[in-house]
Every structure is written in structure tokens, then in C-alpha cells.
Amino acid sequence: MAKSNWLGAIRLGLIGGVIAVLVALVGMVEVFGERDIVAGVISMGQTLLVLTVLLVGYITASRTAGSQRLVGVASGALAGLLTSAMLVVLLLIGKAVNLRPVLINASPVLYKILTFGQDTGTGVLILLALGLVIGVVAGIIHWLPPRVRGAVIAGLLLVGLIGLLQDLLRVTLAPFPEVSKAVAWMFGSKGQKGLSVAGAIVVFTVVAAVSYLWAAQGNNLQRRVRALPPSGQRAVRWGSLALAFAMLLVWPQVAGPYLSDVSNQVGLFILAGLGLNIVVGFAGLLDLGYVAFFAIGAYVMGVMTTTGGEIATNFQWTFWEALPVAVGASVLMGVILGIPVLKMRGDYLAIVTLGFGEIIRILAISDFLKPYEGGSLGIVLVGKPTLGSLVMETPQSLYYLIFAGCLLAVFISWRLRDSRVGRAWKAMREDEDVAQAMGMNLVTTKLLAFATGAAFSGLAGAIFAAKLSTVYPHSFTLLYSINVLSLIIVGGMGSLPGVFVGALVLVGLPELLREFSEYRLLMYGALLIVMMLTRPEGFWPEATHRREFHEEEAVVEPVPSSAPAP
Amino acid sequence: MLRRALERFNVSDLSLYVVGAPIIALIVVGSFATLRAGHYTTRQWFDFIIFGLAQGSIYALIALGYTLVYGILRMINFAHSEVFMSGAYAGFFVASALSRSKFLDSNPVVGLLVIFAVAILTSVGVAVLLERIAYRPLRRAPRLVPLITAIGASFFLQYTVRGLFGSQFKTYPTVAILGGTWTLGANFVIQRIQVLVIVAAALLMFGLYSFVQRTKTGKAMRAVSEDKDVAALMGIDVDAIIVRTFVLGAALAGAAGVLYSLMFRQAQFFMGFIPGIKAFTAAVLGGIGNVPGAMLGGVFLGLFESVGPTLFLDGLKVPAPYQLKDVIAFTMLVLVLVFRPTGILGERLARAKA
Numbered sequence: 001m002a003k004s005n006w007l008g009a010i011r012l013g014l015i016g017g018v019i020a021v022l023v024a025l026v027g028m029v030e031v032f033g034e035r036d037i038v039a040g041v042i043s044m045g046q047t048l049l050v051l052t053v054l055l056v057g058y059i060t061a062s063r064t065a066g067s068q069r070l071v072g073v074a075s076g077a078l079a080g081l082l083t084s085a086m087l088v089v090l091l092l093i094g095k096a097v098n099l100r101p102v103l104i105n106a107s108p109v110l111y112k113i114l115t116f117g118q119d120t121g122t123g124v125l126i127l128l129a130l131g132l133v134i135g136v137v138a139g140i141i142h143w144l145p146p147r148v149r150g151a152v153i154a155g156l157l158l159v160g161l162i163g164l165l166q167d168l169l170r171v172t173l174a175p176f177p178e179v180s181k182a183v184a185w186m187f188g189s190k191g192q193k194g195l196s197v198a199g200a201i202v203v204f205t206v207v208a209a210v211s212y213l214w215a216a217q218g219n220n221l222q223r224r225v226r227a228l229p230p231s232g233q234r235a236v237r238w239g240s241l242a243l244a245f246a247m248l249l250v251w252p253q254v255a256g257p258y259l260s261d262v263s264n265q266v267g268l269f270i271l272a273g274l275g276l277n278i279v280v281g282f283a284g285l286l287d288l289g290y291v292a293f294f295a296i297g298a299y300v301m302g303v304m305t306t307t308g309g310e311i312a313t314n315f316q317w318t319f320w321e322a323l324p325v326a327v328g329a330s331v332l333m334g335v336i337l338g339i340p341v342l343k344m345r346g347d348y349l350a351i352v353t354l355g356f357g358e359i360i361r362i363l364a365i366s367d368f369l370k371p372y373e374g375g376s377l378g379i380v381l382v383g384k385p386t387l388g389s390l391v392m393e394t395p396q397s398l399y400y401l402i403f404a405g406c407l408l409a410v411f412i413s414w415r416l417r418d419s420r421v422g423r424a425w426k427a428m429r430e431d432e433d434v435a436q437a438m439g440m441n442l443v444t445t446k447l448l449a450f451a452t453g454a455a456f457s458g459l460a461g462a463i464f465a466a467k468l469s470t471v472y473p474h475s476f477t478l479l480y481s482i483n484v485l486s487l488i489i490v491g492g493m494g495s496l497p498g499v500f501v502g503a504l505v506l507v508g509l510p511e512l513l514r515e516f517s518e519y520r521l522l523m524y525g526a527l528l529i530v531m532m533l534t535r536p537e538g539f540w541p542e543a544t545h546r547r548e549f550h551e552e553e554a555v556v557e558p559v560p561s562s563a564p565a566p
Numbered sequence: 567m568l569r570r571a572l573e574r575f576n577v578s579d580l581s582l583y584v585v586g587a588p589i590i591a592l593i594v595v596g597s598f599a600t601l602r603a604g605h606y607t608t609r610q611w612f613d614f615i616i617f618g619l620a621q622g623s624i625y626a627l628i629a630l631g632y633t634l635v636y637g638i639l640r641m642i643n644f645a646h647s648e649v650f651m652s653g654a655y656a657g658f659f660v661a662s663a664l665s666r667s668k669f670l671d672s673n674p675v676v677g678l679l680v681i682f683a684v685a686i687l688t689s690v691g692v693a694v695l696l697e698r699i700a701y702r703p704l705r706r707a708p709r710l711v712p713l714i715t716a717i718g719a720s721f722f723l724q725y726t727v728r729g730l731f732g733s734q735f736k737t738y739p740t741v742a743i744l745g746g747t748w749t750l751g752a753n754f755v756i757q758r759i760q761v762l763v764i765v766a767a768a769l770l771m772f773g774l775y776s777f778v779q780r781t782k783t784g785k786a787m788r789a790v791s792e793d794k795d796v797a798a799l800m801g802i803d804v805d806a807i808i809v810r811t812f813v814l815g816a817a818l819a820g821a822a823g824v825l826y827s828l829m830f831r832q833a834q835f836f837m838g839f840i841p842g843i844k845a846f847t848a849a850v851l852g853g854i855g856n857v858p859g860a861m862l863g864g865v866f867l868g869l870f871e872s873v874g875p876t877l878f879l880d881g882l883k884v885p886a887p888y889q890l891k892d893v894i895a896f897t898m899l900v901l902v903l904v905f906r907p908t909g910i911l912g913e914r915l916a917r918a919k920a
Contacts, residue, residue, distance in 0.1 A: 026729025102659060104732040286710070340585040340900055343907045346709075347642055351850045352903055354843070355896030362892050367885045478843075482717055489714050522725035528718025529700055536704070536711045 005064040005075055012063070013079035016056030017086025023048055024090060024114070027105035028519055033113050036194030037163030039187075043194075045113060047160060049087070053080045053131055057138025073139030080135020084127050087114060091127070095120055147215045155208035162203055163194045165512060172256050248403065252396040260395035262511045264467060267402035268460045269487060269507045273499040274409040275456025276484050281494035281542070282422060283449035284429025286350040288481050289357030292337065293330040293454040295364060295476035297461025299373055300326040302471035305383030311374055319385035319466055323459075330458020331451045338450035342443060345432070357481055364473035378472035382465050398467050405463060409456050413496055416452070425449055426494075483507070490531055492538030501539045586904045589897060592878070599881025606876065609753040614873045620760040620829060622868020623767030627822035628845030629852070629860040630774060631815030637791040637855035638811050639701070640709065644716035646819060647842020648723035649693045653820030654833040655727060656688035657681045658736045665739035674743045682824055689820030692723070693812045702805070728835040736833045744828060763825045770818055771861050777814070778857055787811055791855065844871075847899050853909030862910060871895045 023029060033045030042050070057076035064075040091114050093099070099106035115123025141149055162169065166187055173180040186199030195203065225236055252260040272294060279287050304315045304322035315322075337356050341349050363369055365376045373379060385392045385401055392398050416422045424445045427435040436442050465471045483506065491502025506527075510520045600606075628650055635643045660681045664670040670677040700715045744759045778784040789797040790807045798804050826841065827833045844867060852863025874894040879887035902910060 022726065026726055028729070103730055105729065280710075336584075340904050344903060345907075347636070347854060348850060348903060348907065348909075350642065351847055352900055355847065355899050358843075359893050359896050362890060366889045366893075368890065370885075486714060486717065489710060493710070519725065519729070521721045522729065525718040525721030525723075525725065529715050529722065532707075532711050532715040532718065533700075533703055536707050 005071060006078070008063055009060045009075035009078045010082060012056055012060045013082025014086065016052055016079060016083035017089075019056075020049055020052045020083050020087050021090045023052060024087065024110060025103055025105055026519070026522065027110075029113055030105060030107065030110050031518065032516065033109075035164075037160055038200045039194040039196055041197060041200075043113075044164065050134060053083050053134040054138045054141075056080065056083050057135040058142055060135075061139040061142040069143045072142055073136055076139030076142065077132050077135040080131045080133075080138065081128060082131075083135075084131025087131075088124050088127055091115065091120070091124065147212060150215055151208040151212040154211035155204040158207040159195065159200050159204050163200070166194060168259070168512065172254075172259060175256065252399040257395045260399050262508060264395055264398055264402050265511055266503050266508045267399070267406055268464055268467075269484065269503045270406050270499055271402070271409050271460040271463075272457045272484050273488050273491070273503055274406070274413050274496070275453040275460070277488045277494065277496070277499055278413060278416070278425070278456075279449050279453035280485065281488055282417070282429065283425040283446065285446065285449060286346065287353045287450075287453070288350045288478070288485065289337075289353035289355065289360075290453070290457060290484055291476050291478065291480040292353075292357045292360040293334060293457035294461040294464070294480065295360050295473075296333050297326045297330045297458030298465040298471050298476070299364065299379070299461075300329045300458075301462040301465040302379035302382045303373055305466075306379050306381050307383065308379065308381040311372060311379065313372060317383070319383050322383070323462055326462035327455050327458045330454045330461070333458075334450040334452075334454025335447050338447045342446060354478065354481070357476075357478060361473060361476050364476065374471075376473060378470055379465075380470050382469045382471060384469060385463075385466050392466075398463075402463060402467075405459055409459070410496060412452075417496075421445070421448055486528060490528070490538055492541035495538065495540050495542040498538050498540040498542070505539070586901060589901050592882075596878040596880075596882045600877055600879075601881070603881055605880065607753070609755070611873070612754055614876065615869065616756055616760055616764075618869035618872030619865065620763040620868070621872060622848075622865035623764050623771075624822050624826050624829075624864075625841065625845045625848045625868050626861045626864025627767050627770060627818045627825070628841060629849040629864045630771065630857065631819045632846050632849040633852075633854055633857060633860040634787075634811050634815045636849070637857075638787065638794075638808055639705075639712070641701070641712045642716065642846065643701075643815075644713065644842075645696055645700075645719040645723060646693075646815065647838030647845075648720050648727075649689045649696070649816045649838075650819040650823045650826075650842060651727065651833075651835065651838035652692045652723065653685040653689035653816075653823030654827045654837060655731065655736070655823075655835075656820075657685035657824040657827060658738060658833045660684045661739050661741075662736075665741075670739065671742060674741055678741065682821055685824045686817045686820035689816040689823065690813050693816030693819075694809060696723075697809060697812045702808075724835050724838070731835070733835060738827050738831045738833065740831070741828070759829055763829055766821065766825060770821055774814065774818065775857060775861075783807070783810055844895060847895060850909055851899055851902055853911040856909070856911045859909060859911035866910075867895055867898065870898050874898075 028048060029045035031045070032048060033043045035044045036042070037044055037047050057080045060079040061072035061076035064072055091111060094106050094111055114127065116126050117123075118126065141152055144152065170180065170187065173183070185196060186202065187194070187196055225233060228236065251263065255263065272290070275293075276287065276290050279285050279290070301319075301322050303311065303313055304317045304325060305319060307316055317325075337353070341352050344352060364373065367375055369375065370377075385398075390397065392401055424435070424440050427438065427440065428442065428445055432442065435445075464475075487502035487506045488499055489502070490506055491498030491500070506524070510524060513520065628646065631646045631649065632643060635641060635646070661670065661677075664677045664680065696719055700719045701712055704712045704715060744762060747755050747757050748761065749755050778787060786797070786802045786807050787810070789800065789802055790804055790811075794804055797807075822841075823833075823838075826837075845864065848863035848867045849860045850863070851867060852859025852861070854860075871891045871894060875887040875889075875891045878894065879890060884890070
């Protein structure tokens, strides 16, 4: 047993402790404590602390367990103990000194959660014992064979997820009384939140079993598909695409209004993400002012179709008449804003585009343009899209509009990707000077990228305005540009499926957790950091990018084959 | 003659005429109209200029942090605005404790020095942690990756501070010796706090400039920003120099945080955002990676923001021109970059590396 193992465990334990204390002090434990994962057993706030200890124990075990498994378990236990010891320190300090004037969340409620409602002495002992036990559990999980480990982790994750989203599940199932009655036992009784104990056990067992079997059989299945002739493989691929398409078509009917609305927001971000993916992912032009085109699309739609009569112009067009104008205006703006930045590169481009975004927002809020677009009051009564006699008002019907928009954008991006223009964009992304030397016209190539990106964003903005039926300047902040940029990078730059994954993770998940909105951006920030540190190429990278990120491995690989045998 | 001019005409020169010319025309017409109307007295113009200088000095201090880090890592340290904010927060807690114990009234100079010291230490701590956790593992990653971690770190720090200390504005205590004004003449009255801000910022910037130019560490920093690998071959500990760069930038940001809060008398978790963006704009305006450029850019931006709305727009009968001060700031940026795509002083670096 090396000494460095223990030192490493102590270090990780202390880091974990700092994280746990921070989680407690920013108020997450207390706020999330109101919601149970498993009714009456464990709340979400406690889950957060347990997760911290589990993670620290697991990482410690995986770092030290190289030689002996027992050492891994022991060091996991040590790290777990230290993490909870830091919470004990917080508890003792908090009981002795009133921290509240500075740290507003160091409240009696927090201390009560940390001591499990017991007196300080007993609470401290329970806390320490739990830290030790969870550390041991983490060590044991690491000890398990990989397939079992995967199954256990999947089971735990899903229990957490279902417990978290159980409100939503119940609401969604409500229109189907047979189903909701059949699964009623899974959830806590009336007034309780979270899964029932039996429900948690069943969910865990089922998920773990499925995951175990999948790990066993999944590879087999993949191999069998790969063994098919090319035509068969293509049939499988088109078949699964068609299945996904059909599922997406019926989704709003099953999901109900709330989930449809969340899907709509994700869809609008996908639409904008596909546009920015062309500008940043394909053409490599870092645009931080992407919100400008979204805003222009929304404002043109608002001004053209509003029936509110509070602004000087009075067009009262229908949605479909105004839509091409809105998209056209965005494209025009894309070209106009593109011209001055033609010569700028890298970060100069980033800050100037950021400036454009801010200029548009401030102009929209100012009194200067108020007579034409409502100023800080915005535009109300924006026209709703219609289809024949049907007015698209419900989230479910708007879903199809957004779905059609996304399909169009995906189709255009997909066809552009390997076209002449698409290849020119990629050449420009890799090296602007070389691309120019090869005879490419940088001016038109860049302007085309800006214009296409602006068109998608303008479309998203126009639909956004119609969806909310209001346009407020406060929707168009820098945060929007940053969100879209983050989602394409988290998904995998330049990759079309990546945009979907990124939007689901960065827009869909936070939207579902809206009641914890205070901590949304905190977790968002932490997620971005962790994501970039552990998987910088994104969830679903484009093939060329994946190679770039694993360049070293690719170079190292051929060496053993050419080297003489020892 | 005409043919040669046409041959030399480059499509990207178009931007000079499409964007540059109308903006300049608008500025000239607006300024003439405002000055001819004469709604504003000399004293008001003087106030605008002094306020612009004070604001600009703070931008310059923050901009130096951006520019130093950019010069070495070629990375936009988006979380720098939160380093600034954490300095202001630390300063607030010390200031309110000192003011409650009446120490700030009895020994104002010592008290202020303590406030600055704690703020600077906090900012430095945050920046060093940031570098260690979020940036160092990504030294060799593509450029957008550290930008995204920086954005993530920025959100994380903002909302951690909000979670820890609450979202309401914290009101800075008043410091008696900083209140009041000095009269330099009939039309020239200047607030003491503005004098402190301008003088302190000038001293700090002078200190930084001589540090970078004169000391051995400064020399090493310049070497690392020229070429990391060669610098490492010359026996420079690149990681240590990078940490020191972050320390320097953070120290200036911490001081700027206290100065800003003393001037506007408040601190809040979101306070770093706008000054951060402006300071970054200032750094780019001056030519990013260039130390004197950041100072020049900061003061330039502060002045235009303060004088610009009234001077350019009032004469054009634009309602509430002060709302548009950020538009003026960013328009200035576009204008400067249209004519000098690499900033006022940023020629050398941008051609080689940007």
C-alpha cells in the first residue's frame, strides 16, 4: 500500500468536502430538500450530497485500486469519511457562530437536514457513519465487474431521474386513466412526492436487468447488422430513421401540452443551433451576436402581423405572408453585418458580432425606435399561424410547425454539408489563407455562411414571436447567443445530430427542472466546465473533429506494428 | 488613373464605404448640431469628460487582465468579469465590517488599503483556482474549448456568489474622505472619488507597465507570449509564468472592483457582466494582447461612452440619447476595426497569430 494512495484519497476527500459544503451553502440542499426522490426516505437535496460522496469515493477507488481491490474500497471509505467530515466542520462552526449575516443560506433548516433532525452530537455521528458507508459502497461499485457496475449505475440514475420528474410523469399519464391507475403504486401516496419504496426497487431492478442484458446482447446485435450486405444496412438505417420520424410525429399527442411546449422550445433552439452550426461549425466564424438575427426575425414578424395598433405601422399581415419577409430581413441583416467583419478574424470577429447583438437589443429597448416597434413595452397581439381554418394556438399544433421548420433546416444543412459551398466553408475553417490561395472567393463564401445562418435564426425568431404572440426586447440577450453556441459545442461542432443532443441536454433538461430555476445557470456552468474537461469534442462529434481530438492516439497507434518485436 | 483605382479596389474595402462613411457622417453632423444648439454648458461637458475618464480607467484596469491572458494563451478569459466581481464583493464585506467598527472613519487611509488588499487577494485566489481547474487541463485543446469552459466558469461563479450571499444589491458604506468635491475653477468641479479612481488606476497601470517591461518575470511573460515552446526551451517555467499572468490581471481586476463599487456604491453578483464586456471591447479596440493598447482602449471607450450620446445624438433630436451609450461604444469598436482590423495598436501580433 503506497503512501501516495492515502495522500491522494485525503486530497480527493477534502476536495469533495469543499464541493459538499458549497452545495450546502448555496442553498441547494435546502431548496431541493423539499422534493423527495423516494417518498419519505431520501430527498433530492440529500441525494445531491450522497452523489457528491459517491462520486468522490468512486474516483478515489478508481485511482488507487490499480493493484488491490480492498485498497480501493478502503481509500473510497476514507475519502467518503473526509467529505462528510467537512460537512461536520461546517455544522459545528455554524452552530457556534451565526454565519447568516454573510452566508444567507446557512440557516437552521440546513443544519436540521444535516443532523437528520437529531441533536448535534448524534447528527454528527450519523453524518460521519453515512459518509463512511457511502464511501465503502462507492468502492464496492468500482469493485464490481464492468457489466454489473454499468447495470447498477444505470439503475440508480434512472431511479433518480424518475423520482425527479415524477410530477411530470403523473401529469402526462393523467389522460390515460388505465395506465395511471396501473402504475399508481410506483409513486408515493397523495401529498407525497417521489417514488414509493416499492416503485424505487422495481424501477432499479428492471432498469439494471435491462441494462445488463443490453450490455450482453447489444454488441451481438451491432455485429449482426454490420454483417448484413450494404443494401440491408441501408434498409436498417432508413428503417430506424422512419421509426424515429413516426415517433416524433405522434409525440405531442402522447406528451400533452406541457411537454409539447418544452419540445417546442427545444425545437426552436435546434433550428437556431442548425444555423449557428453552419456559421461556427462549418465555416469556423465565431459569432457571439447570433441573437441579432433571431431578434430581427421576431420583430419583423411582430411588426407585420400585430393587431394591437400601438405602433405607427399597421400592416396586419397573416403569419404566412410575413414569414418570408422576416426570413428575408434576417438574411439581409446577415449580409449587412457580414460586410464590415469580412477582414476580421478570430476574436476580433467574436467581439464585433457580440457588439452587433447588443446594438440590436439596445436599439430595440430604446425610446428612439419606440414608435415603430414598441420600445421596452414590446409588441403584443402578434398574429398566430393558420393552416386552412385551423389556428395554431396550442403547443401541440405549434409543434408541427416547428417540426417542419427543423426538418427543412436539417435537409438544407445536410445537403449543403458536402456541396461545393460546404466544402469551401470547411476549407476556410481549416485555413483561411490557404483557402484563398486555392482560388476561393472568401467574400462570397463568408457572406453565404452568415446569410444561411441568419436565415435559420430568423425563421426561429419569427416562429418564436408567433408562438408567444408577443415580442419583448428582453428575450434577446447575449445569454441566448451563448446558449446556442454552447449547445452546438456540447453536441459536437459541425455535427447535425450533435445539435439535437446539445439542445436536449442544455435546453430540454433545464426546462424540465424549471422549478429549481435559481440554480439552473449554476448547474449549467458546472456542466459546461465538466463537459469540456472530460469530453471536449462533444457528445456526438463530426468525424473529422473526432479525429482531430484524438490525433495523438492515432499517431501513436501504428508505432508498435512497425517497431521490432522485443 | 481611374482604371488603376478600380484595379486596386477590393471588395472588402466596401465595408469602409458602406459602414464607415455613414457612421462618420452621422457623428460629424450630430456633433455640429449639438454644439450649435448650445444646450450644454462648459461645466457639463467637463463633468462628462471627467466621468468618462474615471469610467474609462476602470475599463482599462479590467481590460489589462483580458489582454495579458490573451497575449499569452490566445484565449478570451470570459470569467475575468467574475474575478472583478469577486474583488468587489470581498471589498464590500471588509468595508462594511470596518465601517461598523468605526475604523473606517478614524483611519480612512489604512482602512481603504485593507479593503483593497483583501479584494485583490480574493480576486487573485479566484483567478488562480480558475486557471488551475478550468484552463490548465485544456492548454492543448482547440481554441473554442477553453472559451466554453470560461463561459461555464463565468456562470458558475456568478450563481455561486448569488447562492452564497444573496441576489440583492449590497450597498457600499460611505467613506467620509471620498465624499464631496474639489473646485478647480468656476466651471471645473471634480468629485474626490473620481480623482481617486483616475489616480489609482493610472498608478496601477504605470506599475504594471514597468513590471512587464523592466522585471525578469515581465521579460519571461513577453517571451512566453511570443512563443511558448521556445520560451520553455530557454528555461522559462511556462506554467508558472501563466499563473503569474493570471495573478497580475486578477490583482488589477480586484482593485478595479473596489474602485467601481466605491464610485457607484454598490455590489451585486451580476455587476461584472457589463463592465467585463466593455473592458473586453476596450482590449480589442486597443489591439488585444497589447498592454498600452488596453489602457488606451479603456480610456477611449469610457470617454466616448460618456461624451458620445450627448455630443453625437442630442443634436439629431434623438429622444433619451443616454440609453444609447452602449450602441455608441460598440459602434466605435466597429468603426475602429473597419479601418484598423487589428485594433489601434495591435498590428504586429494580429498579423502573426490572430
